[in-house]
Amino acid sequence: MVDSIIAAASVIAAAIAVGFAGLGPGIGQGNAAGQAVEGIARQPEAEGKIRGTLLLSLAFMESLTIYGLVVALSVLFANPFVGG
Amino acid sequence: MFTFLLSKIEVGSHLYINFPNNLHMHGETVIVSSLVVLTLILGLILGTQDLQKIPKGPQNFAEVVYELVKSIAFTQMGPSYYAQFLPFVATIFLFVLGSNLAGALIPWKLIELPSGELAAPTNDINTTACLALLTSLAYFSAGLKIKGIGYFKRYIKPAPFFLPINVVEDFTKPLSLNFRLFGNVVADELTVTVICSLVPLIIPLPIMMLGLFASSLQALIFATLAAAYIGEVIE
Numbered sequence: 001m002v003d004s005i006i007a008a009a010s011v012i013a014a015a016i017a018v019g020f021a022g023l024g025p026g027i028g029q030g031n032a033a034g035q036a037v038e039g040i041a042r043q044p045e046a047e048g049k050i051r052g053t054l055l056l057s058l059a060f061m062e063s064l065t066i067y068g069l070v071v072a073l074s075v076l077f078a079n080p081f082v083g084g
Numbered sequence: 085m086f087t088f089l090l091s092k093i094e095v096g097s098h099l100y101i102n103f104p105n106n107l108h109m110h111g112e113t114v115i116v117s118s119l120v121v122l123t124l125i126l127g128l129i130l131g132t133q134d135l136q137k138i139p140k141g142p143q144n145f146a147e148v149v150y151e152l153v154k155s156i157a158f159t160q161m162g163p164s165y166y167a168q169f170l171p172f173v174a175t176i177f178l179f180v181l182g183s184n185l186a187g188a189l190i191p192w193k194l195i196e197l198p199s200g201e202l203a204a205p206t207n208d209i210n211t212t213a214c215l216a217l218l219t220s221l222a223y224f225s226a227g228l229k230i231k232g233i234g235y236f237k238r239y240i241k242p243a244p245f246f247l248p249i250n251v252v253e254d255f256t257k258p259l260s261l262n263f264r265l266f267g268n269v270v271a272d273e274l275t276v277t278v279i280c281s282l283v284p285l286i287i288p289l290p291i292m293m294l295g296l297f298a299s300s301l302q303a304l305i306f307a308t309l310a311a312a313y314i315g316e317v318i319e
Binding site for chain 1 (some may be wrong): 266271301302308317
């Protein structure tokens, strides 16, 4: 009984972890991409440099989402609280 | 179902290679990472064997790789120190790139193991943890080597009460490196596997392309961050 409650709570926790971890970086990536497009529109010759920096910073923001995913995966597949 | 020819989706199961004294190794990680290392060694030996003024064949490839890792190390550490840490950064970059691409390009799922499945070595958190710990070891020793005992002044900058934050940062750096690489590789593989189990044809292809791109970007980021951490302590 306790185990099934923990399992149900873990599933909800995984969903919440991934959902909220996607929220902030999503806003951040949207901001960054928007600014990059603006920069390219203003200065088309700087496109290569802007693209490189944009990809690198997008990957850094992506890693915040990935932290949430790692927490969700460990809660789903390697839960320390289930089954003792 | 039609999927019985392929190995099953398994998370957290490994092909254990046991040694008598309670020593277990994750067989699939060891096999694939030794393959990656062998391929890298062979490729680089071929590329640097008979060097010519005008490169041709594999030497072109070796020069491109060298220029890439050199630019990573150069921009993070500056002209006077980059040369002595270039081998470390290059090794990290090539190994991470090689193992990510090995997981993405080679159809390992066709080979069935008794337990676990062959995949990218960075799919195993032990590999990425080892790489991250090596990075923190590298920047500690770089700081001690170049600054001597004055390295520890870094911990009370900009003010003495920053000491706990600076100490905690030493632990969060390898942790975040570790989770970033592991999470990205696992996320790619899980997405591809889940979409393959829903729609096995054509639809997974763009996701696989995205995974290929993301995994080479992760290698670049891991190397850039390792170089940046070293550059931060020696500047």
